[in-house]
Amino acid sequence: MKGGCMTEEKKVIGNCILTRKDNYAIIAFNRPEKLNALSPDLFLSLQEAFFEIENDESVRALIFTGMGDNFSAGGDVEEDIKPLKDKSAIEFKEYFNPLCEMYMRVYNVEKPTIAAINGFALGAGMELALMCDIRIAADTMQMGEFFVRMGLVPEAGMCVLPKLVGMGRAKMMCYTGELIDAEQALRIGLVEQVVPEGELMPAAEKLAARLAKGPASIKIMKRAINELGSLPLEQTLNASVLYQFAASRTSDHAEAVKAFLEKRKPRYTGK
Template structure:
């Protein structure tokens, strides 16, 4: 299967998926999200035993692409809902993939990029990596990531990261448990492959069964949280803050919020 926004490299039984829009800091488009869903589904049906997710160039993923933001001002509620459902499908596909996943975070991973990086089973990051759920800064609601983040770091820390929208580095992400290891840039790819090879020593059926078990234990919570997130997302995109946030971002100015 051919892809336009990602590169898929197989070194059997390890698969590497590279976000391949370096000129746009690997920002996500609708096409990239769809291709990532496709490669997750394809991977689940192959003999692949580990998947490495990384970014081309100096960034992992800078979040949603500017072109997608420009389109948002003219979208209908149904179109906004479809966008949110596609992102939810991507996050769930990555989270529930039956083979181990390793994120090799080579640079900034912002907003949805932080979601992709931290939803993997293992997250390796360089000292230059930066993370942040920055949605509230531009009038968005970090609805979908909130469901998964709360499971990962707990309610108090989740509120800190989502309500402030602040950026944080690899060392702090390590302290939060969102990153497993911080490694130098030149060691990132070798370490990711070394970790993948070490996982191959385990029973593939046992590993898949364990991942299914963990997903099942969280499914009731996640299913309800994602439904609530989709509703919150749809509601927020009808708000004046959402429209002002997009306008300010596109016009490269500070937003003016109505109090």
């Protein structure tokens, strides 16, 4: 940052736009005329954009969003869903493996992730939002597990959704494909924040900038929460000692202690 101005670098990658802003990045789906439906081409663009910054240590937080009025309307019926019936079991698995791998990599990437959800987040679009650590919704947002409307089943949602909203609510959403509006999503724990539509990206970027300035212990906490969240308390406590040890060996921990003693704000490097 020079003279108080934020640096910004935009790159068009197929059907996605990758924007770098200082120490965080934004991946925006750029197929607004199709409600950012996940066609094979959009998925490949998403992969390329994500892989570019996945292990880039200068990018310390990541936002996913959609260009235009919608996050993503899910799988493209013509290009993605309709061809499924012609695939053998082996071809079907080969087709879905990259998607499942992508979900896992977003879920486990060692940087905090934010879904800035505008308009519709349906089916696979909702699944991707569920893979993010934090979901911020515009007040016009609507989410839905639309797989049942196509006679299909969710992928990641069947695992992650019950952890967020409870087993009964997750089953209701999956069985019915009901639409959940922003206020209801906030009430049941599906999103963490709701803001007016015009304030969505400023709110998401404000949080990303804050998290990107945080200590290395954030990525350790993310790993611990993902791995230990469903374990019994005793196992969690035993494992937490190892994570605490790892955090205590980071440069950011040493900087936090030093800053506290010197009565100043810490200057974290994410290491």
